[in-house]
Amino acid sequence: MKTFKLNPYRIGYRTMKTAFGMAIAVMIAKQLGVVNFSSAAILVVLCVKNTKMKSMHAAWSRFASCLIGLLLASFIFEMLDYNPVVLGLVVLFFIPLTVVIGTQEGVITACVIILHCFNSKGITLDFILNEILLIIVGLSIALVLNLYMPNRQNELENFKTTIEQEFQVILSEFSEALKYVNIHLDYKIVDQALLTIEKAKSVAFMDVENHFVRNENSYYHYFNMRAKQALLLHRMVDLINDVSRTDTLHRELSDLIHEMSLNVSSYDHTAVRLHDLYAIQLAMKDHELPVNFETLHSRASAFQLLRELEQYLLIKSKFGSLKK
Template identity: 80%
Template sequence: MKTIKLNPYRIGYRTLKTAFGMAIAVIIAKYLGVVNFSSAAILVVLCIKNTKMKSVQAAWARLISCLLGLIFASAIFELLGYYPLVLGLVVLLFIPTTVVLGTQEGVVTACVIILHCFNSKGVSAGFILNETLLIIVGLSIALVLNLYMPNRAKELDLFRTKIEQEFQVIMSEFSEALKYVDIELDHKLIDQALLTIEKAKSVAFMDVENHFVRNQNSYYHYFDMRSKQARLLHRMVDLINDVSRSEQLHLQLSELIHEMGQNISSNDHTAIRLHDLYAIQLEMREHPLPDNYEALHSRASAFQLLRELEAYLIIKSKFGSLRK
């Protein structure tokens, strides 16, 4: 018998806000005497998002769509009658209009208002006031609850630490591979680092959308910088595998990469490492030319490796330091 594996789950801020908001919206709508007061909960569910910016955009789209749906339904039902075919006609005309206006995200919510209108069998000032209050209560509760978002600074800092640790391990592997001929590098560690970076960038982007007066995040730029470096590390793997261990050059490269790995988080040593790198480049130019294909291929790989390491260091020097 096959065992069913359940996915682990913990109740987060969004779930708590949704549950609390639904209850509050229903209580307030009922207290105000709104007919179909339970529909206010639907608005709350659809407008609670994982960032403040998305919540405002969702609320705006639903406000426009609901008001538009109310106007469409009231006019067409009063003109043609309250019949199922007319209901289909209302939706047929309404949905393309929301697409043109860019508020199609609110179609589902607006359809609830349209159905209220259909079931009313008659539009009055009281009905329009009732539906307007329903919309305002639901959207307002969602927006107020979304004013609070958890501080992601600690989470972002943990991502930064993890990425730097992964880079240190990669650099250590590179350094060891340049010393011992029996070590063959692969891309697994770098692929893992790239995955961590993408997750970190996603969290940093959400943090940007939680600030209405700020459209950038230094953490996001930091993770983007690491992403560029990781792609360079990805290219270095094959180059290191091609460098011969039969000449002194491979030990100099190993020591340079070891020093870079020891100072992943600091920008103070970038200029020193660049100086060491240029010194190795000058020394390589003074070496006699290789006399066979294998040695020539190794020397070319070593030159290209130095270029990739130079680009890696320059990326870091241009970024500077992380401003928290």
């Protein structure tokens, strides 16, 4: 028999804002004498988003859709009749119209207003003003609540630290794999770092959308830089597995990657590591030439590995430092 497992849940700031906003919106709408005052809570639920930008966009879409739905429904119901067939006709015209003007996000909210029109059995100026006031109350409460967003600085810094630690582990394992023939690398260790980076980029992007006067985030650029490096690390896995441990070059590569693992978070040692890398490339001409296919394949993998490591270091050197 299949068992169901309850998912753990923690009440977050968005949940608390939604609950508080619904209560406040209903109380204010009721105090203002708005008919159907409880519908103000629906607007709050739909407009409290996880970023300020999304909240503003949601509020605008719903305001425009509700206003269009109100005017369209008032006109059609008065011209034809207040019956279910006409209700369907209103929605049939209304939804394509919102798609054309780009406010389809507010369709559900506007349908509530359209149903208010349908239930009224008669549109008056007071009814229209009542619905507009209802819309304004709900949207205003949601926007005011969304003025507060938590500071994600610590979260972003924690992601940065975690990613650097994961990179350090990856490079350390690369170095060890180049020393010992019994170590065979797989992609899992790099895949975990890529997953962490994607989560970090998502948080950094939300931080951008919480600032109206800033359209970029230095942490986002930093995580994007690490994503490019992680893709290079992913390609290095097979190259390291193909480097023969009988070739003396493997020791030099191991030492270089070991030094890189010690300075993942530093920007001062990138130039030094590039110098060491170029020294290895220049010294390759003094190594014995491959004598068979196996040694040729190993030398080619080692050469390609140096090219990938060079790109890895150049990406970091072009980024510079993280501006907080």
